[in-house]
Amino acid sequence: MTADTAPQPDLPEALDQFLASVERKAYRMAMMAVKSDADALDIVQDSMIKLARSYGHYQGTEEASQWRPLFYTILQNCIMDFHRSQSRWRKWFVAERFLPGNRSDKDEEGELEMAQYANQQEFSPEQYLHTEQLGQQALAAIEALPLQQQQCFMLRSWEGFSLQETADMMKISTGSVKTHHFRALQKLQQVIYEQA
Structure with missing residues (x-):
């Protein structure tokens, strides 16, 4: 800004x-x-x-x-x-798109672009480039998370808010925060493990 x-x-x-x-x-x-x-x-x-x-x-x-x-x-x-x-x-x-004759492939374009972005590879012998690529894939994975998982991860892991603070901000229970955060971490660990 x-x-x-x-x-x-x-x-x-x-x-x-x-x-x-x-x-x-x-x-x-x-x-x-x-x-x-x-x-x-x-x-x-x-x-x-x-x-x-x-x-x-x-x-x-x-x-x-x-x-x-x-x-x-x-x-x-x-x-x-x-x-x-x-x-x-x-x-x-949105219902209008699914009427007979109105169906198109445009609905899938956004998902396809995100998948292509997530799977982009920059091959290089340098560890720095591999780390940068992994970071981009992790960001793509975060972006692809369901909204509450994504926001729990951002507030807890990036911003360092406590469990209770995150629950208060999102107006959900601390148990829900734990669940959403755990699932987000699992997805990110999967991305890192697959690319390591």
């Missing part, structure tokens, strides 16, 4: 620094969840605006330390709102 898309022009310096520190990870998380650059940017920007409006007045170290869990909770809510709105849209329009 550029300076002209910042949530508010008159943000306190501490909040501005906080938002700058989470911007890239939040974008990556949103991008994996919605698979659209424009939608991911909108989600991150909306999350930043909501944090700034509701909690931008927080002053002092103790209050400011609450920004991180609050921001990721807001981000999760925006991602889920996006998926709910997409689900409502599909209920009205």
